[in-house]
Amino acid sequence: MSKVEYVRAKIDPKLKAEAIETLESMGLTVSDAIRMLMIQIVEQKAMPFCVKSTQYRHAARTRAAIEELECGKGKKFDSISDLMADLQDGKDD
Structure with a gap:
């Protein structure tokens, strides 16, 4: 098994629960989603989606x-x- 690093993040509990439920419906874990995001960031040298905020x-x-x-x-x-x-x-x- 290769060495792994852990990532910690502060997340609103309701958001976390909803994200876990959605990911589980796709057969994914939070770790899978974070890993996929980081792979795309490295490959694209950018966020893999347009970041917009109403704030x-x-x-x-x-x-x-x-x-x-x-x-x-x-x-x-x-x-x-x-x-x-x-x-x-x-x-x-």
Whole structure:
């Protein structure tokens, strides 16, 4: 048997119970789910799903910009002058 590490996490008891029930219905354990998540993180070098939260405290425009960047979109600039010119153009919107 290979050496293993243990992972501890603080989880709301109700959430834990619901997750265990759901995982068991799929024939999985919590350990299986965590292992699968970590394998995907390593393989993709990112979270294997889009992380969104209704608790963002950012303005709608900032949230949209963050989502755009996370999806690989966004603007690139060759210089600060080009960036500043684009920002100035954006003020007229």
